[in-house]
Amino acid sequence: MPNFHLVILKKPYLDAILNGRKRVESRFTRTKREPFGKIQTGDKLFLKISSGPVCAISTVAAVKTFENLTPKKILDIKQQYNRYILADERYWRSKMDCRFGLLVQLKDIELIEPVRISKKDWRAWVVLTEKENFGLLKPSHGSRATFTLSPIAGVIDGSGLNSKLSAQPIHK
Numbered sequence: 001m002p003n004f005h006l007v008i009l010k011k012p013y014l015d016a017i018l019n020g021r022k023r024v025e026s027r028f029t030r031t032k033r034e035p036f037g038k039i040q041t042g043d044k045l046f047l048k049i050s051s052g053p054v055c056a057i058s059t060v061a062a063v064k065t066f067e068n069l070t071p072k073k074i075l076d077i078k079q080q081y082n083r084y085i086l087a088d089e090r091y092w093r094s095k096m097d098c099r100f101g102l103l104v105q106l107k108d109i110e111l112i113e114p115v116r117i118s119k120k121d122w123r124a125w126v127v128l129t130e131k132e133n134f135g136l137l138k139p140s141h142g143s144r145a146t147f148t149l150s151p152i153a154g155v156i157d158g159s160g161l162n163s164k165l166s167a168q169p170i171h172k
Contacts, residue, residue, distance in 0.1 A: 003043045004128040004137055005035055006054070006119075014049050016086050017109060018056060024084035024105050027125060028074070028098035032067075036100055038127045039063055045106070046128075046136055053114035054136065058106045066101035077101060 007025065009017070016022035027035070040063060047056040066077065078085075078092050081103060095101075117134040119126075128137055 002060075003038060003040070004046070004133070005039065005043060006046045006048060006117075006126040006128055006134060006136065008048050008050050008124045010050050011052075013086070014047060014055075017047065017058075017106060018111070020109075022084070022086045023107075024081060024103050026081070026085045026087065026104075027102045028069070028095040029100050030098055032100050034123070034127050035104075035125050036065060036102055039102070039104065045104075047109075048117070048119075053116045055112060055114045057110050057112055059108040060104055061107035062105040064103040066103075067099070069099050069101055071096045074098065074101070077103075 009025070013022060013025075017025070029036070039060060041060055043060040045058045045060065046054045047058060048054040066073065069077075074092070074095055078087075082092075084105075085103070115136070117136065119134055126132065126134075128134070130137075
């Protein structure tokens with residue numbers, strides 16, 4: 001059964017995902033924290049704009065994790081993957097002291113009716129649980145959770161970048 005995640009994104013990055021230019025979300029941290037070790041292929045992501053609503057869902061196509069990062073290793077990641085991450089120089093400079101990294105390849109991105117949730121903390125990624133799901137999940141038959149949200153615009157066309165990523169998937 002897939003896990004469900006709430007992913008908070010700054011507007012330029014969310015816009016790039018929605019228009020098909022960005023197909024890999026990156027997270028770099030100094031300490032091991034969610035979703036490190038709690039995300040896998042097939043998981044579902046709720047995409048939320050920072051200080052705004054949840055407005056899209058996506059499926060995880062692939063995950064690549066990094067531990068014991070050094071500035072050189074981060075520069076190598078930047079060189080190899082930034083054409084899919086689309087981060088600017090300021091982003092990469094701010095990550096030079098991180099020890100852990102995560103790349104998540106996205107697929108099946110769907111717009112949904114925007115949903116405002118009550119989230120008061122600073123976490124930029126939350127692995128959703130039965131107790132902490134911000135009303136985004138509801139129980140169905142048995143103990144499985146399902147979306148309460150429905151797509152309104154269908155799957156976003158990922159022409160161009162998506163086909164390149166499919167040819168060069170991120171491997172575990």
